[in-house]
Amino acid sequence: MPSDPSAHPVPAGSYATSRLSHVPDNGLDWATVVLRCAQMAQADAWAMAHGQPGVVLMERAGAGVVQALTARWLPCPVWVWCGPGNNGGDGWVIARLLEAAGWPQVSVACDSPIESLQGDAAHHAQRWRQARLSRAASADVHTLDQALQAIAVQRAHAQGRSGPHSPAVLVVDALFGAGLSRPLDEKVHAALAQLATWRTGDATSTPGCVQVVAVDVPSGLHGDTAHGLADQTVPCPADLTVTFMAPKPAHMLMHGRALMGDLVVHDIGLPLAALQAVAAQAQPVGLWRRNTPVVWGHAWQAPRRGGHKYHRGHVLVWSGPRMPGASRLAARAAARIGAGLVTLAMTRTAWPHLAGHLMSAMAHPLADESADALCADWRALLASRRWNAIVLGPGAMLGLPEPQADTLRTLVLDALATEVPLVLDADALMAFEGHPQLLCQALNDRHREGAPPSVVLTPHEGEFNRLFGDLVRAEAGQAQATAGDPGKFERTRLSAAMAGAVVLHKGADTVLAAPDGRVMLHDDAPPWLSTGGSGDVLAGFIAGLMAQGVDAWHAACGAAWVHGQCGHRFGPGLLADDLPEQVPGVLRRLWGVPPQ
Numbered sequence: 021m022p023s024d025p026s027a028h029p030v031p032a033g034s035y036a037t038s039r040l041s042h043v044p045d046n047g048l049d050w051a052t053v054v055l056r057c058a059q060m061a062q063a064d065a066w067a068m069a070h071g072q073p074g075v076v077l078m079e080r081a082g083a084g085v086v087q088a089l090t091a092r093w094l095p096c097p098v099w100v101w102c103g104p105g106n107n108g109g110d111g112w113v114i115a116r117l118l119e120a121a122g123w124p125q126v127s128v129a130c131d132s133p134i135e136s137l138q139g140d141a142a143h144h145a146q147r148w149r150q151a152r153l154s155r156a157a158s159a160d161v162h163t164l165d166q167a168l169q170a171i172a173v174q175r176a177h178a179q180g181r182s183g184p185h186s187p188a189v190l191v192v193d194a195l196f197g198a199g200l201s202r203p204l205d206e207k208v209h210a211a212l213a214q215l216a217t218w219r220t221g222d223a224t225s226t227p228g229c230v231q232v233v234a235v236d237v238p239s240g241l242h243g244d245t246a247h248g249l250a251d252q253t254v255p256c257p258a259d260l261t262v263t264f265m266a267p268k269p270a271h272m273l274m275h276g277r278a279l280m281g282d283l284v285v286h287d288i289g290l291p292l293a294a295l296q297a298v299a300a301q302a303q304p305v306g307l308w309r310r311n312t313p314v315v316w317g318h319a320w321q322a323p324r325r326g327g328h329k330y331h332r333g334h335v336l337v338w339s340g341p342r343m344p345g346a347s348r349l350a351a352r353a354a355a356r357i358g359a360g361l362v363t364l365a366m367t368r369t370a371w372p373h374l375a376g377h378l379m380s381a382m383a384h385p386l387a388d389e390s391a392d393a394l395c396a397d398w399r400a401l402l403a404s405r406r407w408n409a410i411v412l413g414p415g416a417m418l419g420l421p422e423p424q425a426d427t428l429r430t431l432v433l434d435a436l437a438t439e440v441p442l443v444l445d446a447d448a449l450m451a452f453e454g455h456p457q458l459l460c461q462a463l464n465d466r467h468r469e470g471a472p473p474s475v476v477l478t479p480h481e482g483e484f485n486r487l488f489g490d491l492v493r494a495e496a497g498q499a500q501a502t503a504g505d506p507g508k509f510e511r512t513r514l515s516a517a518m519a520g521a522v523v524l525h526k527g528a529d530t531v532l533a534a535p536d537g538r539v540m541l542h543d544d545a546p547p548w549l550s551t552g553g554s555g556d557v558l559a560g561f562i563a564g565l566m567a568q569g570v571d572a573w574h575a576a577c578g579a580a581w582v583h584g585q586c587g588h589r590f591g592p593g594l595l596a597d598d599l600p601e602q603v604p605g606v607l608r609r610l611w612g613v614p615p616q
């Protein structure tokens with residue numbers, strides 16, 4: 021046995037979604053979770069308490085960065101900037117392993133004296149020093165100021181000779197990672213900002229002449245929020261970021277992702293038991309998950325032989341007078357995903373123009389001579405039969421009796437007064453702009469503590485901010501006085517808790533949250549989905565699933581997944597109208613139905 025525990029063989033291996041093929045029964049796997057920084061530290065602590073020394077984990081972390089880095093760049097001058105904690109510890113490993121791999125010019129900058137370092141970082145700083153001394157090389161450590169001066173010179177000398185795989189200087193940012201506890205001080209921020217300027221290129225240098233590898237996260241970015249602390253700017257984006265075991269929220273949220281460059285999630289060998297221990301501590305709501313069929317498939321089954329259309333539920337879709345296309349998209353989506361029957365409720369004036377366009381869906385005309393008449397007819401329709409789900413919002417407002425928002429608010433509150441599962445989208449949410457408490461009150465009146473939620477709200481970022489912005493800021497501000505923006509995960513979680521409803525916060529990084537604290541990330545939205553009407557289809561998918569008896573949470577997660585898959589299947593040129601037509605192929609694959 022080698023005497024140094026960190027000299028154990030390092031299992032290689034980057035993050036691979038192929039691990040999904042052997043997930044255990046509860047679906048918990050490193051590849052399906054998003055861990056907050058504190059949870060990652062818990063997993064590390066568990067592993068250390070169960071026989072995996074911290075220095076070994078650090079060795080594997082550093083080796084993972086070197087593996088990703090050497091796969092991308094040819095040997096070139098490297099500066100490793102080490103911070104005072106374990107992020108810096110990874111940096112010392114990286115410097116040593118790069119030199120061991122034969123990289124000729126590796127320099128280290130650290131503003132903390134080596135003697136002041138603690139624990140695993142101190143161990144690896146000493147190992148770096150010994151490795152240097154054993155080769156009779158200088159073990160000088162530079163300050164960040166000295167590093168900046170040297171990089172300026174190296175960069176100037178290399179003008180015109182750098183390329184994408186051989187920058188004039190490669191900087192490894194190992195200053196701060198998961199332990200960032202306060203905003204960067206001015207000097208460090210300025211050094212990173214200078215690096216960012218060189219990286220993007222300026223009057224005297226070409227872009228890519230200086231490139232950056234971030235260890236865990238670009239320094240200054242908080243892993244949980246994807247922002248700097250107290251809303252400080254994150255000074256220097258990376259070309260490559262290597263994090264460990266599982267992505268953190270910042271790696272998955274769009275504005276964090278944009279700062280990461282290429283992302284590698286490296287397996288440092290923490291066992292599944294460490295994750296299970298963290299999950300146990302996160303009960304009763306569990307860990308934040310990534311949206312895959314593994315986590316909702318059990319709640320939604322293929323239609324059975326012998327079933328009939330009434331088993332598959334009846335969806336009622338509110339159709340506004342002037343934008344009937346939106347509600348028709350939602351109706352078709354609900355039917356395609358399996359609802360047995362779909363009815364569109366529309367004003368009598370719109371009825372002749374619209375009813376002829378409906379084939380499988382039914383239409384129900386409502387009086388529209390006044391807001392009172394319309395609302396009375398709507399209430400009568402709500403009470404007239406056993407609806408299994410309602411969609412209200414797509415194209416809902418334009419053309420309603422004035423004041424339009426007041427009329428729509430009444431229609432929404434009437435629907436909320438029933439017990440029918442409900443999707444509130446677009447206009448139905450915006451009708452409550454300036455009155456979020458009114459919506460939250462009605463939602464909470466219907467939501468029974470301990471019962472599964474029965475309403476899904478589907479705002480995009482703009483709608484979310486207009487509806488919940490102030491409430492969430494106030495709530496988050498009370499919890500964390502100086503932390504700044506709590507990030508999309510936390511904002512969505514807070515809104516769901518306040519509303520007593522599932523909130524599906526749309527975007528390329530859709531975050532879903534339930535009132536009990538469950539949080540899910542849907543990070544698989546292809547760019548083709550950003551087209552008019554795409555959200556209307558999503559609302560229809562959710563209602564179509566709820567009509568079949570799927571609870572609001574699993575319906576929202578399942579619908580988001582189907583929506584993404586439909587986008588992938590169609591690809592470029594997608595119109596929202598195309599999405600429902602992709603559902604048969606998506607479901608065929610999901611359920612393993614053999615091709616025709």
Ligand SMILES: NC(=O)C1=CN([C@@H]2O[C@H](COP(=O)(O)OP(=O)(O)OC[C@H]3O[C@@H](n4cnc5c(N)ncnc54)[C@H](OP(=O)(O)O)[C@@H]3O)[C@@H](O)[C@H]2O)[C@H](O)CC1
Binds near residue numbers: 077107110202235237
């Ligand atoms: N499984 C894994 O993910 C592994 C991760 N590893 C690496 O470890 C870091 C996290 O290490 P940690 O020591 O917890 O944190 P940092 O190195 O990021 O920073 C902590 C030290 O920095 C000080 N600090 C924090 N913010 C600032 C600031 N703005 N300015 C100056 N100094 C700051 C902090 O001081 P305190 O006063 O708050 O104590 C600490 O001294 C993770 O990111 C990975 O890179 C491991 O290698 C193992 C496996």
Ligand SMILES: [K+]
Binds near residue numbers: 197234237239
């Ligand atoms: K870093």
